[in-house]
Each structure stands twice: as C-alpha cells, then as structure tokens.
Amino acid sequence: MALAAAASPALAQDRDTSAELEELIPDSAIDNPDGWAGEGVPAENAAPDALPPLAADAPLDDIPDITVPWPDEIELADVPDLEPTEDVQFAENPFEVLPVLEDGFEVRVSDTTTLVFPSERSLFPEQDEFIDRFKALSQVEALDSDEDSIAQLAARARADEELLIRLMRIYGYYSGEVLRSVGGISPGEEAASLAEGAVRFDVLPGPQYTIGAVDLGELAQADDSDLLRDAFEIRAGDPVLQDKIVEEQFDLDTALGANGYAFAEIDAPELLIDHARDEGDLTMIVRPNGKYNFGVVTSDRPDFLSGNHLGDIARFDPGDLYTREDELDLRRAILATGLVSSVTITKREVVAPQPGQPGTVDLDVGITPAPVRTLAGSIGYGSQEGFKIAASWEHRNLFPPEGSLRVRGILGTQEQLLGVTFRRNNVAGRDRILTIDAYASTIDTVAYDRQAIALTGVFERISTLLYQKPLTWGVGAEILATQESAVDVDGNRLPRETYFVGSVFGRAEIDTTDSLLDPRKGFRLGGFVAPEISRNNDIKTNSFYVRTEATGSYYQPVSERVVAAGRFRLASINGAPLEAIAPSRRLYAGGGSSVRGYGYQAIGPITADGVPTGGLSAFELSAEARITTPLLNGLVEVVPFVDAGTVARGTTPDFDEIKIGVGIGARYKTGFGPIRVDVGVPLNPGEFDSSFAVYVGLGQAF
Known part of the structure; x- marks a missing residue:
C-alpha cells in the first residue's frame, strides 16, 4: 500500500511578499490571525477625527458635535468644454427626425394629420380603402383636442405609426415602413415644416407579398374536394390579403355546411412570412369529418x-x-x-x-x-268612424302543439264585437294555418245597422316576418246570420231584414316586396273570389252571386330617402240585383284605408239625406311619397298622398263621378310597424262630406 505525504497548510500570503503588503499584513498575522486582529488599529493609522467610543448609558446631549463641511465650502475642479465629434448631432427638438418621400402624393386626412404615399399609385393601389380604415381607427383623429400637448400628440402618433404598419400588413405589405414627423419638425431641408400640433406619416409600402404554399389539411379527402376547394378562392401567387383570407374561410365553411358536412372543423388560418421570397405560406387545417x-x-x-x-x-x-x-x-x-x-x-x-x-x-x-298567455289591446280613431277600442286574451298552446284559443272584444262608436277563435299553426307543413272563428257583432254605420253572428273557417299559407313568401293563399267557408236595416232612396230607415248567407272563398297574392310591414321596392298582386248564396228570410227569396276583387300595389325608391308607392283596388258583385244583397255585403269606398279625406263608406250612391247605399262595383287608386326625415335618427316619415275612388250601382265601375282626396301624413317607425297619422281633404266634396278627415292607425295605408 502506498502512503501519501502530508500537505502543508495553505497561506493567505507569501512570506516573501512586497514591503508594502508586509506592512499591512505582517507575518505575525499569518502565524496567529486571531491575536493580530485583537491588537486593533495602530494609533498612527487611526483617523484623526475618530470619535471616542460611546457608552450604552451615555446621555444623548453629551454626544460630541459632528461637523461636516458645507457644500459651499467645497471647491470643484473646472470641467473643460467638449467639442462635438463629426458623427454626433444635437437636435433642438426631442422628436426623431426621419427622411421623407421627396416625390410623394400627399393626402390631407384632417387639419392634424397628413399621409404621404408614393406618387406612382400602382405601387399601392389599395390606397383609398387604406385611408378610410386609418381614419376610423386613428388615435390622433379620435382623441384630437386643442389642449393636447406636443408630448400627448407624439404618443398618439407613435400608436398611429404602429396602426399604419398593421394596416399595410393586412394588404400584404410586410416590408413596408412608416416615417413619422410630429409638430413643427422639419423632416428635411427640401420639405416644408409641419404646423405646430400636426402629424405627418410617409407611407412606404414596399413590395406586396404573395401567397406561397397553401395547406388546407384534410380537405382533399372530402367527397366533394374539388367543389370545396373551388369555394376557397386563394391560390399560390395571389396577393397576401388578410381580409380575403377571412372571407374565403367563411365561404369554405359555408360550402362545407351546405354540402352535408355536419361536423366539419376549420382551424384559424396561419401565415408564415418569408421575407427572402416576399411570400407568405398559408396553413388552414380543414377536417371535413364525413358527409x-x-x-x-x-x-x-x-x-x-x-x-x-x-x-x-x-x-x-x-x-x-x-x-x-x-x-x-x-x-x-x-x-x-x-x-x-x-x-x-x-x-x-x-x-x-x-x-x-x-x-x-x-x-x-x-x-x-316562454309564457304562453297574452293580454293585448289597441286604440284607433277616425274622425268619421269615431273611436275603437279592441282587447284580447290568448293562450297560444292550450291545445298542443300550437293550438291557441283567443277571446277578443271590440268596443267602439260604431262597432261592438265578441268573438272566440281557435287557431292551429303549422298544420300539415310550415306556415300553414287552420283558423276557426265564431263571433257576434253589431255595426251601426251611416249605410246600415247590422246585428250578426257568424262562423268562419280558413286554411291558409301566409307570409311571416321570418319568411316572406312570394306566393300566399287561403281557402275557406263562412256561415252568417244577420239582421240588417238599410235605408231607402229617401233616407228612411227600413225595417230589419234577416239574411242567411253561405259562402266559400279563395284568395291568393304574389309578393315581390322587400318587407312585409314597410316595403320600399317590389309589387304585390292579389285576387279574391267568393261564390255566395243568400236567403232573405223575410221575403223568402234566394240569391246567388259571386264576389270578386283584384288588388295591387307597387313600391319604388326614388332616392335614398324617398319611396314612391301606389295601389289599386277593383271589385265587383255579379249575379244578383243590389236590393237582394245584404247591405253589409255590398261594396263601399272611403276611409283611412281607402280614399282618405272622405268618411268611412261615404263614397258612392247616396240617398236624398246623404246615406250611402253601397254598390255592385268599386274602384280605388292611391299614390303617395314616403319621405324619411332626419328627425329621431330617421324614424319619422312625412307622407303626402292623393287618393281617388268611385262606387257604382252596376257591376262595372262608373267613372263619371270619381271622388279625389289629398293630404299629408306622418309615420313613426317601430319594430312592429309604423304608427300612422293621416289628415285628408276632399277635393270635390259632396253636400254631406266633411271638409277634412283624420285617421290614426298602425301600419302603412297600403
């Protein structure tokens, strides 16, 4: 086994160091650091003004004074003047000075803002639309104030500079630049100085980028891939237009939804801009997910x-x-x-x-x-017809599905009514309605006094606010029992006679107008035919006749604020003499929805005392101009009008005596139709006609 030699301790300082370092840290400090530290600072090295140690219990007012030289007593060395170098400039204005288009086309957006574009319009053909967008979004324009400081103006100008860059990218100019000059800065020696508080933007669009690769994900796997791809009208080489991409995404989504792809998905489009190619690669992943x-x-x-x-x-x-x-x-x-x-x-x-x-x-x-019970009411007035108050209660799903029961009543100067209506919507198809109505009413007009009970059934296809149909129709039947009192040629009220009337009828209308409640263009053409059998129970006679009627209206905009409208009505009863027909089934004209300026049913043959007798034929013609005013943001219309009409005892109209009325009306547009007020004046009044008539109602006159 080998043994390692013991290592010498590492020293903070070499013993053979320089004299200066030896004086600061002697060898004794290395041999015994703790002892050296306890010796303290030598007296010769102590600060001359060092303070004596302060005992913990010494009073504060015994603390020696501390004196610090006052700044005035300190002398600072002189700083020599610096000469500017050639590549450094000192601006007098705190805003950046940028070069501008020397030969640009200036567009004065406002007193505050000027845009400058390349003089060659082909370099930026989207200029006009670009300016409109800038005006709508500009912070300088939106927040402009005479009290703005130059700093506030500069901050908004910087925001508008970023806006202009974003707008250029919308049109595919991804390398475009904007040069900004603010308030009183002269952008260059040859350019005129801006007025104080003005902003100038020089727009340099650069090249318009084009579409490179187009990746539509799984679209090619769809059954209708060619049709769907044609719906997305963006190809390689097209300009990179962000608005166009959004529009085509919508068109593709619409095409998927219209061709059976119930669960189709489209990811948000992504653009990868390649400045080296001046192109943008478009990725928009489409997952059709089956048909x-x-x-x-x-x-x-x-x-x-x-x-x-x-x-x-x-x-x-x-x-x-x-x-x-x-x-x-x-x-x-x-x-x-x-x-x-x-x-x-x-x-x-x-x-x-x-x-x-x-x-x-x-x-x-x-x-x-939703709540299925409805309580409703309305009030109407005509100077010839008097007041009419109508109220109704309805349960709209008392007989599911969509079987309603409605109770209604009318209380008026000339009419009183109580009725019950059963109605089932969407019977055997959309917007097909079955209505059964029973009512009892009394009507006391100048022409006749009637008390009646009736039962009517109608099956019809109607237009709705949701879906206005080009063709509507209805067929039905009516049974009526009525007691009526007419007047003779001398104006004497005749005894009441009882009539029993049975009728079947059909009607149809072609409608090409643009609105059900307030049309501005298009036409309507309708027809009505009703074979009827009537029995006069007092004289034991039966009569058979056919009621026919044709109506039409036309609407044409003359300008943005003016719509010209016209209508006609032609009606006839064939097959029985006038006296064999119940007075309430005869034809009349005059009133707010007929010839304005004349009383209700006041036009036509009359007795010596001015009582209308009705006729077997009628013709009406109306024309008016619906002029939108600036009042209440365009909700008020002024409507001058002229109406004409005639009623004859024969089965064809007699145009020898046509009554004409003129006047002016006002309309206040609401979500449920216009509220109408008309004042009409008869141009050729008869002996018993009033000098004017006023009509108030809901909806246009026609």
Missing part, C-alpha cells in the same frame, strides 16, 4: 312541442342531405312560434359515414318554454 343526411328531429318536451311537429316545421325530410342553413332555419322557426324563449339544437351521429355513403345525423332539440 351526412338528416335523420329525425327529437324534442326534450314532447308534450309541449313534439318531435313529429318539429319535423313538420322543418324544411327538410329524413334522408335529405344535411345543410347547416336548414338546421338554423329550424331553430328560427321554433323561436317564431312564440312558445319558447330559447332553443338549442344538438347534432347526434346515429350512422357513421362510409366511403361514398353519407352517414345519418339526428337533431336533438332542447326547448325552454
């Missing part, structure tokens, strides 16, 4: 709205290709019933797709019911 057909619709509240009923509402049948629009339409349709406050639709795969064979997806509908 599907619709299965069935199920409801989590089958006793309220069953899955079968929801399937009737849907615009698709089981086995149809899945489309996202049909799914969203079903959700809107369920909300439109008014019976639910919220709807969730969850797609559930029941059959997985196979190569060349779509899978099946069911729709599970979750419903939160």
